Amino acid sequence: MSDDRRSSLRGSVWPESSSRPIGSPIQPSVVYASESPDALDAQYEGRAQGYTYAREGHPNADVLAEQIDRLEGAEGGLITSSGMSAVTAVMLGLLKAGDHVLGGDQLYGRSLRMMREELPRFGVATSLADPTDAARFEAALRPETKLILIEAVSNPTLRVADVEGISRLARDRGITLVVDNTFTTPRAFRPFEHGADVVIHSVTKLLAGHSDVTLGYVAAKDPDQRQAIYTTAVTTGLTPSPFDCWLAERGLFTFDMRYDRTEANARQLADHLAGLEGVKRVLYPTRPDHPDHNRATALLQGRGANMVSFEIGGGREAANRLVKAMPEIAFAPTLGDIGTTISHPASSSHRALTPEQRADLGMSEGFFRVSVGVEPVEDLTGSFTRGVQAALS
Numbered sequence: 001m002s003d004d005r006r007s008s009l010r011g012s013v014w015p016e017s018s019s020r021p022i023g024s025p026i027q028p029s030v031v032y033a034s035e036s037p038d039a040l041d042a043q044y045e046g047r048a049q050g051y052t053y054a055r056e057g058h059p060n061a062d063v064l065a066e067q068i069d070r071l072e073g074a075e076g077g078l079i080t081s082s083g084m085s086a087v088t089a090v091m092l093g094l095l096k097a098g099d100h101v102l103g104g105d106q107l108y109g110r111s112l113r114m115m116r117e118e119l120p121r122f123g124v125a126t127s128l129a130d131p132t133d134a135a136r137f138e139a140a141l142r143p144e145t146k147l148i149l150i151e152a153v154s155n156p157t158l159r160v161a162d163v164e165g166i167s168r169l170a171r172d173r174g175i176t177l178v179v180d181n182t183f184t185t186p187r188a189f190r191p192f193e194h195g196a197d198v199v200i201h202s203v204t205k206l207l208a209g210h211s212d213v214t215l216g217y218v219a220a221k222d223p224d225q226r227q228a229i230y231t232t233a234v235t236t237g238l239t240p241s242p243f244d245c246w247l248a249e250r251g252l253f254t255f256d257m258r259y260d261r262t263e264a265n266a267r268q269l270a271d272h273l274a275g276l277e278g279v280k281r282v283l284y285p286t287r288p289d290h291p292d293h294n295r296a297t298a299l300l301q302g303r304g305a306n307m308v309s310f311e312i313g314g315g316r317e318a319a320n321r322l323v324k325a326m327p328e329i330a331f332a333p334t335l336g337d338i339g340t341t342i343s344h345p346a347s348s349s350h351r352a353l354t355p356e357q358r359a360d361l362g363m364s365e366g367f368f369r370v371s372v373g374v375e376p377v378e379d380l381t382g383s384f385t386r387g388v389q390a391a392l393s
């Protein structure tokens with residue numbers, strides 16, 4: 001570094017240190033200066049490693065992607081600005097007008113909207129089928145089906161998809177299988193080991209874990225698909241913020257511990273709820289009374305993740321009383337926070353449906369979804385006992 005540069009406006013030089021920081025630095029720079037046109041050529045042609053413009057990539061995103069790659073057994077994963085931008089990058093990157101996409105009928109709300117409203121505007125046909133039944137999926141395939149999008153465990157009814165059956169269909173017909181692994185996380189389920197071609201995450205949820213960043217992740221097995229997704233993400237500007245990536249990396253350090261603790265809590269809370277007077281139904285994948293219990297046991301290898309759903313009677317009034325009686329549990333339509341949150345699909349994610357449509361999905365006014373956090377489990381069982389008792393009164 002010459003003294004000339006040090007005295008120029010953009011010439012500050014990072015102080016030298018013979019020791020190294022153990023935390024990752026944040027690099028917010030949008031542009032990177034290269035030495036010469038030849039050096040820039042070398043970068044663009046892949047002969048030299050170097051960043052040029054942050055929309056095309058930056059170190060904080062790459063550091064985070066590499067960590068999630070390791071968890072998923074993936075290569076060359078990409079961080080995007082949100083979980084939905086990861087879904088968008090996959091759809092815009094891999095599809096063209098005339099193609100057909102088949103999705104699970106209980107996908108995340110915005111993914112459903114992408115299927116129903118957005119893709120058809122660009123000439124991509126879409127339809128939905130029940131992913132717990134591979135035969136129904138097969139019946140819904142068309143000659144022009146290019147891509148299947150499923151989640152291993154559905155939101156909020158926690159049904160477990162027939163991933164093995166659907167992945168066989170996709171493989172036999174050369175259809176790209178995309179798995180949104182947000183709910184299950186690589187700790188419970190690694191889609192690439194079950195035939196997925198593309199894995200998506202909302203990093204916003206359990207991976208980052210503190211409800212203070214919005215980020216996504218996408219990885220593709222096939223290098224050509226990986227390149228197509230990357231090019232689309234760069235062109236459409238789905239770039240993540242370096243600061244968000246840095247925060248998510250920090251969150252990820254404790255992901256394993258948080259996950260194991262929230263899962264143990266979820267299992268205990270599910271059993272506790274099932275024993276409370278006034279609780280009509282509890283859904284948790286490893287419970288023997290879960291409708292997909294056997295498949296859950298095989299697919300998730302005994303893991304159940306951190307989500308528990310349950311139903312009480314008494315309609316909206318009882319639901320209001322339950323939520324109000326436990327103010328220490330945030331009533332918020334998200335999941336994966338370090339603290340427990342509770343959501344009410346009838347007034348949030350599924351409010352656009354008619355009561356009859358919700359009833360078909362098993363979601364009455366008394367249906368709740370809990371994203372279990374790391375609190376002492378006695379605190380949780382105490383809160384929910386109080387909540388259910390208030391609902392009954």
Ligand SMILES: *Cc1c(COP(=O)(O)O)cnc(C)c1O
Nearest residue numbers: 082083084108180182202204215
């Ligand atoms: C939250 C979520 C998304 C969207 O992620 P954002 O980061 O909020 O954009 C996609 N899929 C699933 C399963 C989710 O839970």
